[in-house]
Ligand SMILES: Nc1ncnc2c1ncn2[C@@H]1O[C@H](COP(=O)(O)OP(=O)(O)O)[C@@H](O)[C@H]1O
């Protein structure tokens with residue numbers, strides 16, 4: 442049984458402006474991401490990578506085509522449902538680290554949960570768990586300035602996955618990091634995909650990161666010009682099939 446994609450684009454077009462200023466940022470894009478999959482999106486500056494993430498996360502509406510994120514068709518859901526989806530199902534990480542310097546690591550991660558109405562104790566529990574998942578246990582009461590750039594990006598990733606976010610949209614998340622810290626952040630994204638089942642869409646300029654991706658999508662002028670499968674993605678359902686198959690062999 443094939444599981445459903447957590448994110449799907451069908452013929453998605455996004456046009457900014459009109460007439461002589463019209464820009465076709467996305468042009469009939471069809472694209473799917475499965476739970477637990479890490480998809481890298483590459484392409485030259487201005488080819489539509491950030492727009493793809495904005496449309497996937499419901500920050501921009503498509504001009505045409507259908508976007509389904511976490512089972513919700515973004516074309517016809519209410520604004521209230523759209524904002525719930527943005528808060529509960531989708532996390533964002535950017536190149537800029539965007540942490541609040543006057544809040545501790547755990548308070549930074551708790552903030553969106555509390556803004557969303559979660560009580561303080563529960564938000565703290567979830568935030569500590571997320572910091573643990575990004576490999577930063579036991580340092581939650583320090584301030585962002587006490588951490589290296591790579592660690593700050595880990596805190597931002599913890600903030601993006603805290604609660605039960607199913608999709609992580611990362612827009613050049615290593616742009617401000619040195620090589621070592623950058624590799625370690627990408628490795629973390631791959632681990633979150635594999636072990637937590639989070640679907641990760643990673644926009645990057647770095648060809649070497651494709652080694653961690655299940656799939657790479659190449660964009661040019663808003664069009665998918667190439668797609669490469671890096672690793673055959675194994676889903677939980679496939680594993681069940683394997684177990685069933687090997688049980689048959691044994692019997
Ligand atoms: N809000 C906007 N208004 C007008 N044009 C935009 C807007 N956002 C993006 N664009 C245009 O859409 C195209 C794709 O942009 P973007 O998705 O940011 O590309 P990338 O992230 O690959 O560099 C570019 O030509 C850009 O100028």
Ligand SMILES: [Mg+2]
Pocket residue numbers: 490491492612
């Ligand atoms: Mg961009």
